[in-house]
Structures are given as structure tokens and as C-alpha cells.
Amino acid sequence: MESNKYKSALTVNEGVEQPPSVNNDSVSSFIRKTKKKLDVQQFVDGILSGNRTVLSQAITMVESSLPAHHKIAQEVIEKCLPYSGKSLRIGITGVPGVGKSTFIECMGVYVTSLGRKLAVLAIDPSSERSKGSILGDKTRMEQLSVDKNAFIRPSPSAGSLGGVARKTRETIILCEAAGFDTIFIETVGVGQSETAVHSMVDFFLLLMLAGAGDELQGIKRGIMEMADTIAITKADGNNFHKAEIASVQYRTALQLFPKSDSEWIPQVLLCSAINGFGIDKLWETISNYTQQTQQNTYFHKRRQQQAKYWMYETINEALNDHFYRNPQIANRLPEYEAMVVADQLTSFNAAKQLLTKYFEHGIAD
Numbered sequence: 001m002e003s004n005k006y007k008s009a010l011t012v013n014e015g016v017e018q019p020p021s022v023n024n025d026s027v028s029s030f031i032r033k034t035k036k037k038l039d040v041q042q043f044v045d046g047i048l049s050g051n052r053t054v055l056s057q058a059i060t061m062v063e064s065s066l067p068a069h070h071k072i073a074q075e076v077i078e079k080c081l082p083y084s085g086k087s088l089r090i091g092i093t094g095v096p097g098v099g100k101s102t103f104i105e106c107m108g109v110y111v112t113s114l115g116r117k118l119a120v121l122a123i124d125p126s127s128e129r130s131k132g133s134i135l136g137d138k139t140r141m142e143q144l145s146v147d148k149n150a151f152i153r154p155s156p157s158a159g160s161l162g163g164v165a166r167k168t169r170e171t172i173i174l175c176e177a178a179g180f181d182t183i184f185i186e187t188v189g190v191g192q193s194e195t196a197v198h199s200m201v202d203f204f205l206l207l208m209l210a211g212a213g214d215e216l217q218g219i220k221r222g223i224m225e226m227a228d229t230i231a232i233t234k235a236d237g238n239n240f241h242k243a244e245i246a247s248v249q250y251r252t253a254l255q256l257f258p259k260s261d262s263e264w265i266p267q268v269l270l271c272s273a274i275n276g277f278g279i280d281k282l283w284e285t286i287s288n289y290t291q292q293t294q295q296n297t298y299f300h301k302r303r304q305q306q307a308k309y310w311m312y313e314t315i316n317e318a319l320n321d322h323f324y325r326n327p328q329i330a331n332r333l334p335e336y337e338a339m340v341v342a343d344q345l346t347s348f349n350a351a352k353q354l355l356t357k358y359f360e361h362g363i364a365d
Contacts, residue, residue: 044080062077086181087180088203093194095208112150119184121185122154151175169200205229206226209232210243228262228267229269230269235272247270254268262292
């Protein structure tokens with residue numbers, strides 16, 4: 001009886017020892033495989049075969065600030081360059097609240113339905129304080145993100161000009177080499193970014209919102225002049241009449257601008273990403289622009305001008321990086337900052353002295 005004193009219905013008989021729920025060897029093997037570093041040729045082969053994982057890794061290398069990654073990225077880009085240039089590059093910008101992500105998803109689904117392969121390069125604004133970025137475009141574009149003919153790559157602006165990612169142009173080359181024949185580049189839409197995006201696309205689309213006060217108030221003339229077409233979004237329901245009125249105002253404004261070198265007359269169209277209204281007409285307009293500018297050779301000349309522009313931009317960027325990475329300059333910067341803040345030295349004299357030291361001692365480093 002004593003032996004049964006502590007027995008109960010909850011007693012578990014000793015059985016066979018179960019294996020752990022996670023195979024540590026398999027996990028370690030998987031981690032090693034996924035962290036395996038690819039060489040330049042493996043990157044190129046993966047990109048040309050349309051491997052999106054390799055393409056994403058290559059873009060990460062392009063965006064990296066590490067010198068070793070930069071070297072590999074430039075070699076990959078150089079080898080992919082002969083396979084690029086065959087896409088239609090479309091820049092998309094607009095005022096806050098215009099619904100860029102919703103529009104891009106609707107337009108993107110329409111484009112892929114035509115049998116085209118689309119890459120969306122969405123530039124997310126980085127925080128000036130934390131340098132962090134939400135990178136939420138894949139979340140917002142739920143339908144397009146699962147489209148087998150679409151590739152969405154959100155990139156942090158990382159404090160570069162107007163929020164445009166520094167390496168967007170190189171990313172375009174990689175996407176084209178991977179077989180994407182249509183590239184959407186979405187800007188943050190804060191003003192200066194439009195100029196940079198305009199310098200790397202074939203067609204520039206400006207999205208505007210009707211019914212939000214004076215439609216022309218606060219719109220920079222330069223942005224209006226850059227636009228090849230203005231699309232007034234959310235033209236549905238009670239807002240449709242307001243959109244029609246806004247379209248008349250924009251057409252009137254565009255008539256005041258000088259004729260473009262492309263000989264293209266900018267269009268003003270209405271559209272709605274909610275019900276798809278006007279999306280087909282907008283794509284038809286883009287196709288007509290492409291056909292016209294290819295026939296009058298403007299399309300090719302503009303690509304050549306852009307290539308030259310980005311050569312000089314790359315030189316400026318390299319000089320800027322070399323200056324701040326130079327040990328002699330980096331060590332002296334806090335000292336000069338303190339003198340400027342204490343009004344012991346003007347900002348201009350501080351910059352002049354640092355540049356003098358750089359050219360005298362540090363330029364060869």
C-alpha cells in the first residue's frame with residue numbers, strides 16, 4: 001500500500017526520449033548557406049537568370065557604405081551594364097496625401113497584366129535623427145507584392161538629396177539586367193528629390209490631388225515644367241467634379257510654359273486607383289510619349305545626357321566621401337566645429353582652412 005501512496009492519474013510513465021523540436025545541425029547548415037558570400041560572377045549569373053534573392057543581395061551591396069561592398073557592387077554593375085538599358089523608366093512623384101503607393105499598385109497590376117515585368121523602386125524617407133526608415137511600401141502594396149511579374153524594393157533615402165537613394169541609378173541597371181522591362185521610381189515628394197529622379201527616368205509623372213484648396217498654390221514652376229503628364233488622382237465619387245475643374249486649371253497653366261525639347265505636349269488626365277478609372281488611358285499616354293520621343297531621337301539623346309550627368313555626380317560624391325573619410329580631416333573636424341560654435345572662427349574660414357589642409361596633406365591618402 002505504501003508504494004501506491006503517491007501515485008495518481010497524472011503520473012506519466014517513462015517512455016522513449018523525444019528528439020529536440022529543432023534540428024540544430026540543420027539550422028546551422030541553413031544559416032551557413034544563407035550567409036554564404038557570393039563572388040562577382042555568381043552575382044552576375046544570378047541576376048541575369050532572374051534570381052530575385054541574388055538581385056536583392058546585389059542591391060544591398062550597392063546601398064552599402066562599406067568600401068569592400070562598394071568594390072564588389074561596382075564590378076557587378078560593370079558586368080551587368082551591357083544587359084541594361086532596355087526598360088522604360090518612369091518617375092512618379094506627387095504632393096503628400098495624393099496616394100502614390102495606392103496609385104503605383106493599381107498602375108503596376110495593370111502593367112503586369114499586359115505581360116510586362118515591373119520593378120518598383122520606392123524611396124522611403126529616412127529619419128534625420130535616427131537615420132531609420134519604415135520601408136513600408138511592400139505592406140501598402142499587398143496585391144503587387146505577390147505578383148510574380150513584379151519586384152518591389154523599398155530603399156531608405158539615407159539623407160541624400162531630397163530623399164532620393166544615392167544608388168538608385170545603379171539599382172535600375174541591375175533590375176534591367178534581371179529582365180524587368182518597366183521601372184517605376186517613386187520619390188518622397190518633398191521638393192528637391194524630383195530633380196534627381198527626373199535625371200534618371202524617361203517619363204516623369206506628377207500626381208496631383210483635387211479638392212485640397214488652391215491646386216496651383218505652392219506648386220513649384222520647375223516641377224510643373226518637368227512633368228510629361230499630370231494625373232489628378234482620386235477622381236471618383238463626389239470628388240470627380242472637383243478633379244475636372246482642377247484639370248482645366250492645370251491645362252491652362254501648362255500652356256504658359258515653353259515648348260519642351262522632346263516636342264511632347266504634356267497631358268492632364270484624371271484617374272482613380274480605387275476603381276481603376278483612367279489607368280488604361282494613362283498607360284496609353286506613356287506609350288505614345290515613348291513612341292514619339294524614340295522616333296524624333298530625343299529618347300536616346302536624353303539617356304546620353306543622363307549618363308554624362310551621373311558621371312559628374314559620381315565624381316562629386318567620391319570627392320565628398322574622400323574628404324570626410326580622410327583621417328587628418330576627420331580628426332580635425334571636432335576642433336573646428338567647436339571654434340565655429342564658440343564664434344572663434346567663421347564657418348567660411350573654417351571650411352577654407354580644412355580644405356587647404358586636405359589639398360596640402362590629405363588628398364593623396
